Amino acid sequence: MTRGGVDTADHTLTSISAGQAPLLRYAAEPDQFEVLHADSTPLGLFEQMQIDEPRRFVMSQGDVFAVISDGIFESADPNGEEFGMDRAMEVIRRNRHATASEILSQIRDAVEEFTRGAPAADDRTIIMIKRV
Numbered sequence: 447m448t449r450g451g452v453d454t455a456d457h458t459l460t461s462i463s464a465g466q467a468p469l470l471r472y473a474a475e476p477d478q479f480e481v482l483h484a485d486s487t488p489l490g491l492f493e494q495m496q497i498d499e500p501r502r503f504v505m506s507q508g509d510v511f512a513v514i515s516d517g518i519f520e521s522a523d524p525n526g527e528e529f530g531m532d533r534a535m536e537v538i539r540r541n542r543h544a545t546a547s548e549i550l551s552q553i554r555d556a557v558e559e560f561t562r563g564a565p566a567a568d569d570r571t572i573i574m575i576k577r578v
Contacts, residue, residue: 460500474508505577517568546576
């Protein structure tokens with residue numbers, strides 16, 4: 447589960463990732479990714495669990511924050527090779543000037559092409575946030 451909020455007044459994004467990982471943060475300047483790991487174990491595994499304070503990011507113009515399910519990363523081609531995180535990051539970088547919706551569509555299209563239309567073995571969920 448990932449939970450977060452966006453404050454448009456100060457251009458910040460706040461995120462807690464309970465088991466959902468990796469999250470991808472693309473900084474337009476200097477054109478680099480930060481791979482964020484889960485803050486804690488997945489919700490529901492333990493009756494009591496410690497969750498760290500939410501991470502807070504300042505989103506500069508062109509920055510992208512992506513929550514992508516493992517069903518995208520683990521989508522396989524006919525030879526069993528997985529789409530992977532590097533391909534997802536390359537699609538984001540290549541489409542960095544597009545809207546969040548367009549980047550999301552480009553990732554979906556790239557997965558569809560990579561898997562040659564094979565049915566999904568898991569959910570293929572993407573949440574894409576971009577500061578314009």
